[in-house]
Amino acid sequence: MNTTTGRIAQVMAHVRTQIHQRSLVTGARLPSVRAQAQLLKVSVSTVVEAYERLVAEGLILAKAGSGYYVQGSVAPLDLRQAGAPQDRAIDPLWISRQALEGDAQMLRPGCGWLPPQWLFEDGMRRALRTVARAEVDSLSEYATPLGLPPLRLLLARRMAAMGLEATPEQIVLTESGTQAIDLICRLFLQAGDTVLVDDPCYFNFHALLKAHRVKVVGVPYTEHGPDLQAFQAALLEHQPRLYVTNAGIHNPTGATLSPVVAHRLLKLIDGSDLVVVEDDIFADFELTAAARLSVFDGLERVIHIGSFSKTLSASVRVGYIAAKPEWLEALVDLKIATTFAGGRLAQELVWHALTDSGYRKHVEAMRVRLAQAMQIVVPKLQALGIEPWLLPSAGIFVWCRLPAGCDAAQVAQACLQQGLVLAPGNAFSLSQNAGDSLRFNVAQCLDERVFAVLARVLTASN
Amino acid sequence: MNTTTGRIAQVMAHVRTQIHQRSLVTGARLPSVRAQAQLLKVSVSTVVEAYERLVAEGLILAKAGSGYYVQGSVAPLDLRQAGAPQDRAIDPLWISRQALEGDAQMLRPGCGWLPPQWLFEDGMRRALRTVARAEVDSLSEYATPLGLPPLRLLLARRMAAMGLEATPEQIVLTESGTQAIDLICRLFLQAGDTVLVDDPCYFNFHALLKAHRVKVVGVPYTEHGPDLQAFQAALLEHQPRLYVTNAGIHNPTGATLSPVVAHRLLKLIDGSDLVVVEDDIFADFELTAAARLSVFDGLERVIHIGSFSKTLSASVRVGYIAAKPEWLEALVDLKIATTFAGGRLAQELVWHALTDSGYRKHVEAMRVRLAQAMQIVVPKLQALGIEPWLLPSAGIFVWCRLPAGCDAAQVAQACLQQGLVLAPGNAFSLSQNAGDSLRFNVAQCLDERVFAVLARVLTASN
Numbered sequence: 001m002n003t004t005t006g007r008i009a010q011v012m013a014h015v016r017t018q019i020h021q022r023s024l025v026t027g028a029r030l031p032s033v034r035a036q037a038q039l040l041k042v043s044v045s046t047v048v049e050a051y052e053r054l055v056a057e058g059l060i061l062a063k064a065g066s067g068y069y070v071q072g073s074v075a076p077l078d079l080r081q082a083g084a085p086q087d088r089a090i091d092p093l094w095i096s097r098q099a100l101e102g103d104a105q106m107l108r109p110g111c112g113w114l115p116p117q118w119l120f121e122d123g124m125r126r127a128l129r130t131v132a133r134a135e136v137d138s139l140s141e142y143a144t145p146l147g148l149p150p151l152r153l154l155l156a157r158r159m160a161a162m163g164l165e166a167t168p169e170q171i172v173l174t175e176s177g178t179q180a181i182d183l184i185c186r187l188f189l190q191a192g193d194t195v196l197v198d199d200p201c202y203f204n205f206h207a208l209l210k211a212h213r214v215k216v217v218g219v220p221y222t223e224h225g226p227d228l229q230a231f232q233a234a235l236l237e238h239q240p241r242l243y244v245t246n247a248g249i250h251n252p253t254g255a256t257l258s259p260v261v262a263h264r265l266l267k268l269i270d271g272s273d274l275v276v277v278e279d280d281i282f283a284d285f286e287l288t289a290a291a292r293l294s295v296f297d298g299l300e301r302v303i304h305i306g307s308f309s310k311t312l313s314a315s316v317r318v319g320y321i322a323a324k325p326e327w328l329e330a331l332v333d334l335k336i337a338t339t340f341a342g343g344r345l346a347q348e349l350v351w352h353a354l355t356d357s358g359y360r361k362h363v364e365a366m367r368v369r370l371a372q373a374m375q376i377v378v379p380k381l382q383a384l385g386i387e388p389w390l391l392p393s394a395g396i397f398v399w400c401r402l403p404a405g406c407d408a409a410q411v412a413q414a415c416l417q418q419g420l421v422l423a424p425g426n427a428f429s430l431s432q433n434a435g436d437s438l439r440f441n442v443a444q445c446l447d448e449r450v451f452a453v454l455a456r457v458l459t460a461s462n
Numbered sequence: 463m464n465t466t467t468g469r470i471a472q473v474m475a476h477v478r479t480q481i482h483q484r485s486l487v488t489g490a491r492l493p494s495v496r497a498q499a500q501l502l503k504v505s506v507s508t509v510v511e512a513y514e515r516l517v518a519e520g521l522i523l524a525k526a527g528s529g530y531y532v533q534g535s536v537a538p539l540d541l542r543q544a545g546a547p548q549d550r551a552i553d554p555l556w557i558s559r560q561a562l563e564g565d566a567q568m569l570r571p572g573c574g575w576l577p578p579q580w581l582f583e584d585g586m587r588r589a590l591r592t593v594a595r596a597e598v599d600s601l602s603e604y605a606t607p608l609g610l611p612p613l614r615l616l617l618a619r620r621m622a623a624m625g626l627e628a629t630p631e632q633i634v635l636t637e638s639g640t641q642a643i644d645l646i647c648r649l650f651l652q653a654g655d656t657v658l659v660d661d662p663c664y665f666n667f668h669a670l671l672k673a674h675r676v677k678v679v680g681v682p683y684t685e686h687g688p689d690l691q692a693f694q695a696a697l698l699e700h701q702p703r704l705y706v707t708n709a710g711i712h713n714p715t716g717a718t719l720s721p722v723v724a725h726r727l728l729k730l731i732d733g734s735d736l737v738v739v740e741d742d743i744f745a746d747f748e749l750t751a752a753a754r755l756s757v758f759d760g761l762e763r764v765i766h767i768g769s770f771s772k773t774l775s776a777s778v779r780v781g782y783i784a785a786k787p788e789w790l791e792a793l794v795d796l797k798i799a800t801t802f803a804g805g806r807l808a809q810e811l812v813w814h815a816l817t818d819s820g821y822r823k824h825v826e827a828m829r830v831r832l833a834q835a836m837q838i839v840v841p842k843l844q845a846l847g848i849e850p851w852l853l854p855s856a857g858i859f860v861w862c863r864l865p866a867g868c869d870a871a872q873v874a875q876a877c878l879q880q881g882l883v884l885a886p887g888n889a890f891s892l893s894q895n896a897g898d899s900l901r902f903n904v905a906q907c908l909d910e911r912v913f914a915v916l917a918r919v920l921t922a923s924n
Contacts, residue, residue, distance in 0.1 A: 076649045079795045093795050100803050102599075102606045116602035124601045128594035132587045137564075139586045140578035142776040144564050175637045175779070178802040186673060187538045191653060207799035211648060314604040317637070317805040333541045333555050337669035340640040341562050343779035343808060 007042045011050035014040060019059065019070055030060060030068040079210050089409040089416075090426040092203035098421050107450050110412070110423030112202075112251070113314055114396065114443045118369065120312050120353055120362050127352035131345065138348050142341035145332050147173025147320075151351040155320055162283075163295040164304060166322040172332050173342050177281050177307030177319040178204065181244060183334050184277050184303055185212050187327065188241050196234055196243040198226055200399070200428035200437075202251040202279075205244055214241075218430035221253055223390055225261035232268050240274055247280035247292045247304070252428050252439035253399045254392025256290035266297050280306040284363050285370065285395045299324050308350055310396075311363060317343070318350045370396060373442040380451050381440065384458055389437070398440050399425075406461055408438050414457040420450060469504045473512035476502060481521065481532055492522060492530040541672050551871040551878075552888040554665035560883050569915075571906045572874070572885030574664075574713070575776055576858065580831065580905060582774050582815055582824050589814035593807065600810050604803035607794050609635025609782075613813040617782055624745075625757040626766060628784040634794050635804050639743050639769030639781040640666065643706060645796050646739050646765055647674050649789065650703050658696055658705040660688055662861070662890035662899075664713045664741075667706055680892030683715055685852055687723035694730050702736055709742035709754045709766070714890050714901035715861045716854025718752035728759050742768040746825050747832065747857045761786050770812050772858075773825060779805070780812045832858060835904040842913050843902065846920055851899070860902050861887075868923055870900050876919040882912060 018024040037044045054060045061071040099111035152168040174180040191213035199218030220227040294304040307319035385403035408424035425434025480486040516522045523533040561573035614630040636642040653675035661680030682689040756766040769781035847865035870886035887896025
């Protein structure tokens with residue numbers, strides 16, 4: 001694409017994307033021809049040509065002696081990956097929707113959760129029967145603003161057990177872990193702010209942050225946590241408002257934060273405006289607890305969130321946020337303004353399930369089963385030349401490199417046609433440097449057909 | 463407050479609010495002294511003094527020869543009513559939180575829902591027992607992106623019965639009616655856009671729109687719908703992007719849209735960019751269906767939303783959106799990005815309850831009970847000099863004027879101290895011209911203590 005035509009198309013695509021994502025709104029002035037040329041590292045004449053073509057398309061308007069302006073009505077917000085259809089293979093939203101479509105024929109090594117049979121089925125049935133006999137308020141009333149008191153008390157005790165001091169009044173229940181992060185984004189961010197994420201990170205963070213129209217900067221993730229040098233450089237260069245990361249087992253890499261990296265990271269952000277969001281959704285999978293930023297920091301600038309969708313049920317939606325009191329108050333206001341009250345019934349079900357005498361045994365059995373799946377699946381992947389980046393200490397994910405020369409997006413697309421939903425690396429990577437990687441969910445890889453399809457596709461693509 | 467000191471304080475409060483709500487962000491230049499003086503209709507010297515005091519407070523910064531700039535770090539988004547504590551009586555969020563706190567000692571004529579015993583308790587218990595025996599997927603899996611297919615089919619049939627043609631693929635389930643509106647706001651709005659609401663309107667619309675940092679313009683609501691002349695003027699003057707209103711029985715006034723107003727309103731917006739959101743949350747209370755914008759428009763520019771919290775259960779959270787296909791797709795993307803998948807279990811419970819053979823009888827009994835409550839409550843209010851603005855054809859609300867000289871916010875505050883949560887008119891009114899009005903929920907007024915407290919407070923305040 002290094003021809004003149006290619007460069008003109010590139011400038012046009014850049015402007016179109018900005019209008020589409022509403023970085024440029026109706027009536028807004030485009031960067032001057034010279035500024036745009038510098039920004040995109042193309043010649044002035046290339047920009048002039050690109051702008052003129054966009055004028056011809058009616059997308060922008062030239063005003064004599066004044067510059068170019070966005071014309072007409074603005075399209076609704078579009079979260080999809082801009083670009084050709086083949087890019088859908090690494091479009092976070094498209095992968096989420098594929099995985100959620102729930103076609104029972106599909107195998108889903110790329111999806112981010114356990115098969116339903118692995119979750120706390122018996123406990124949920126018991127919880128449902130219990131709630132069916134509960135007081136009328138449990139069945140009919142809104143939840144209170146903070147959410148069900150005994151569940152918040154239980155969460156406070158669980159947090160205390162890992163060294164995180166939070167009173168039940170510092171905990172608010174949400175409709176999901178994703179909604180918890182979304183509320184925090186709404187509290188702290190406005191369009192144009194900068195947010196740090198891990199590279200790679202959970203792909204839905206990209207879609208979520210796009211909905212907030214913020215600038216996202218990736219920090220490479222190492223075996224022991226974020227690369228601190230890169231983190232510091234990003235801090236200085238971009239003055240980010242938020243850093244969104246996983247606590248415990250990292251998604252997608254399976255790495256865990258070391259105490260020394262946790263400590264140094266918190267020292268780095270001392271004195272800055274940065275707020276850290278720590279998503280602890282995989283806590284119950286850990287065999288030994290990794291270092292947590294929230295525990296070291298004592299909820300000063302770290303906000304701790306989580307949910308029960310990975311271990312209890314994804315059908316009953318409850319998440320939570322633990323934060324310092326003044327932030328928590330504002331988050332509750334935002335929750336009420338944007339979703340009104342929470343689902344009391346879901347909160348009661350989760351509380352009954354977590355206090356069910358079988359819950360601990362369920363979690364322990366799940367960990368053993370996962371460790372076994374890991375031992376079965378990794379050698380089978382290796383036999384196909386698919387190599388783990390590291391062997392995770394626990395959890396459901398293993399982050400792998402494909403054999404040299406294979407493109408993960410192409411492999412994912414070919415596999416999809418054969419009934420296999422994969423999660424190609426670049427869906428997780430802001431820098432798009434994981435084109436040779438895939439994230440595998442070991443619990444979703446216990447069907448022999450997974451490896452048969454992979455073998456066929458890899459052979460064909462080599 | 464028309465002293466110089468008062469005017470200086472007013473300018474300072476204005477700037478503080480703007481910084482607080484992030485209309486002015488860190489580093490942003492404040493309006494020039496002259497521009498600010500014109501805007502707020504005060505003298506230049508008043509603005510100079512106000513700015514200098516804010517500099518002294520460290521909130522803003524003076525740069526020689528250049529102007530005043532916002533200093534330091536920006537506070538998180540604050541949705542509360544700025545101002546003195548007494549303003550809390552009309553702060554939408556504070557009223558919602560009071561009503562939701564669920565203190566069993568409080569009487570709540572100001573709250574927006576029925577007592578839990580009025581809802582479909584038996585049906586919900588049956589639904590819970592049924593789901594306790596369901597397939598594991600119902601208990602453990604995420605919902606599909608659009609939501610439970612049979613529930614969407616049922617909704618499509620209900621819509622068809624009122625003349626609204628929508629396929630099940632044009633319907634997406636959400637976590638609540640409020641979340642439905644929020645997703646639509648996220649799709650179409652960005653900070654600084656203008657939104658039309660009814661004046662008065664459901665007070666949480668104000669809090670919700672504040673979270674989107676948009677400009678809100680009120681259109682007076684008449685007995686037959688919005689005042690069309692005012693609507694047209696607002697359309698021309700503000701080029702609003704959205705109009706958010708109720709379908710069927712209007713909250714808080716109890717009025718209903720007439721066919722002629724519906725038709726004329728749609729003609730008015732023809733050719734504009736305006737999208738209409740019609741919140742049909744009270745549909746099941748109607749005895750005869752009022753005109754609906756969505757039915758006349760055929761989902762071209764009207765989006766139809768609703769939920770089950772008013773008639774079925776507020777504890778099980780499910781809402782829905784019906785929209786044209788291209789908008790629906792984008793809304794599903796936004797839903798996944800910001801809350802991931804929906805709650806499958808809640809969707810199954812709602813589906814079982816709606817298809818329960820007792821549901822129709824439940825709704826009919828509820829309507830009769832509400833009509834009876836209306837007949838009991840209205841004369842008792844009138845006996846205290848509290849006059850309905852109109853007698854609603856159905857529903858739970860009656861919008862009333864207090865005796866001459868009474869201030870609804872003061873009355874609400876005094877009543878709160880005596881255990882009565884009221885909803886004062888200005889919480890619903892953007893123009894703040896409902897200072898003499900209150901919204902009463904007739905189903906929450908069947909306790910004699912409501913009138914005893916009201917009588918005491920009104921006597922004391924006259």
